[in-house]
Amino acid sequence: MAPQLYPEYPPELSPEEEQYLLSNLKDWSIAHGLAVRPAPSFVPTSHDPSGALATTAPVTLFPSLFPRKCFEEGLAIQTAYNELYSAIARDEQWLQTIVEELIGVDDFVGRLWQIHVQVKLEGYVQDLSLGLFRSDYMVHSDSSASTSSLGLKQVEFNTIASSFGGLSSQVSKLHNYLLKVGAYPVSTAATLQKDALQLSYSGFNLAKGLAAAHTAYGSSQTERPLCVLFVVQEPERNVFDQRHLEYALLTGGVRSFRLPFHRTLQDTKLDMDRTLVYIPPSMPSTAFEVTTVYFRAGYSPDDYPREEEWKARLQLERSRAIKCPSILTHLAGCKKIQQVLATPHSPHLKRFLPDDAVASRVLSTFAPIYPLDESQAGLEARKLAKDPHTAARYVLKPQREGGGNNIYRKSIPGFLESLPVKSWPAYILMEMIEPPPLQNAIVRNGEVQKGGVIGELGVYGVCLWRSGSGENSGEVLQNFEAGYLLRTKGDQSEEGGVAAGFGAVDSCCLV
Ligand code: ADP
Ligand code: MG
Ligand code: MG
Secondary structure, three states, X not given: OOOOOOOOOOOOOOHHHHHHHHHHHHHHHHHOOOEEOOOOOOOOHHHOXXXXXXXXXXXXXXXXXXXXHHHXXXXXXXXXXXXXXXXXXXXXXXXXXXXXXXHOOOHHHHHHHXXXXXXXXXXXXXXXXXXXXEEEEEEEEOOOOOHHHEEEEEEEEEOOOOOOHHHHHHHHHHHHXXXXXXXXXXXXXXXXOOOOEOOOOHHHHHHHHHHHHHHHHOOOOOOOOEEEEEEEOOOOOOHHHHHHHHHHHHHOOOOEEEEEHHHHHHHEEEOOOOOEEEOOOOOOOOOEEEEEEEEOOOOOHHHOOOHHHHHHHHHHHHOOOEEEOOHHHHHHOOHHHHHHHOOOOXXXXXXXXXXXXXXXXXXXXXXXXXXXXXXXXXXXXXXXXHOHXXXXXXXXXXXXXXXXXXXXXXXXXXXXXXXXXXXXXXXXXXXXXXXXXXXXXXEEOOEEEEEEEEEEEEEEEXXXXXXXXXXXXXXXXXXEEEEEEEEEEEOOOOOOOOOOOOEEEEOEEEO
């Protein structure tokens, strides 16, 4: 293993120093909504029957050190990534050629595509689409430990329910607060000075994106009050992350509501012109016109336990509300798309990013990814995946979101053996990104865990564009970088999900 890049960081704390840091951290986080609902394994439902309790979200004690060059590059290319994925979502024919390879082997993707086909047949009545994206990266170290050999490599690109924008803004403020109250030793405080600690404005910026869609929708033709609808899972432990966006929207004068996905058919209906009408159960005599549907649910097959949920997704897609994301934008986030874009010497990237300089910056963030189909590259990748020695350098991914779906390293050959060969093309094989070793401490449910960690940088992007066949088709109304997220996990864990209990929210101290 490569030597520790920054052996002095984070510093050792005396028990008194750690106590001071923790008590400030715990109080500040609850006072500022850097919180989650407790897991039932931590607080059994019987101890909190009305769901009133909250606890500090898993966070790092210290901001993690992060190479400035990599951080700045990630933020700088976000608008190019927004352009890329909005262009993919507009190019239905291109998307179809890729999705068709998945339809027979992945029912979930197949059903999503069917919804698009059904709505297209009838005709879409909304040509604006909103993307609240998040491009995730790790720093890759080329085995030698000098800073010049570090580069940013993309883990994945999220087009639906990109979470933690609300909490990320809070954790960078928390670390800044801990610095101000002297909770960090002098040496750490010196490292954090000189603009090293990066605040994230992701919560505000994502809300700004939703507000832009809300405004672009226009006024109600029926004099109804307008609203944004957050389509959510229930129960949702990560509710405060979403609430931060709701509160920011309200500050800007935009009303929003939370609609549990399974309640869609009860609480919404379509007018004759497919205006989406929402009637809150708490205000049965008031009908709101929905300008924007923001999905924080609907990305996992588990969200569709009954046919009703599929009908619900169809109803929302048919509606005149702006979708964040549309079905096509959701599908553009398939890992298969990422693999196709990363194919060496392929014409695909150029198709969507005609400027060579922009395309080559994006290209340099791709890690090697292979198909597992019957193409030449696919057959070679199958060989790598079946051999435990070579498989140890890879991760196998299905077309799924939300964490917990991947198969890592030596588990890959056995897993593939258990699958019929005809379903192998539903997966992609990706080289593991190997970040340089770092240390930090994570507080989870009040307990401190110290040791080697791996960080994953997420960069948010907002894009609002027009598709369809009208004269303004292709118009991009909004395209901006929208802040960052750093998630940090123990280096023994393959997965990094904060909500899934593996990682913590963190902020970047640039070095
Ligand atoms: P999901 O959409 O479920 O979040 P990801 O592709 O982000 O799927 O994979 C989940 C986690 O697996 C990531 O957060 C990261 O910790 C780990 N991971 C995924 N791909 C790689 C990779 N190429 N190298 C190292 N770790 C990876
Ligand atoms: Mg994802
Ligand atoms: Mg991910």
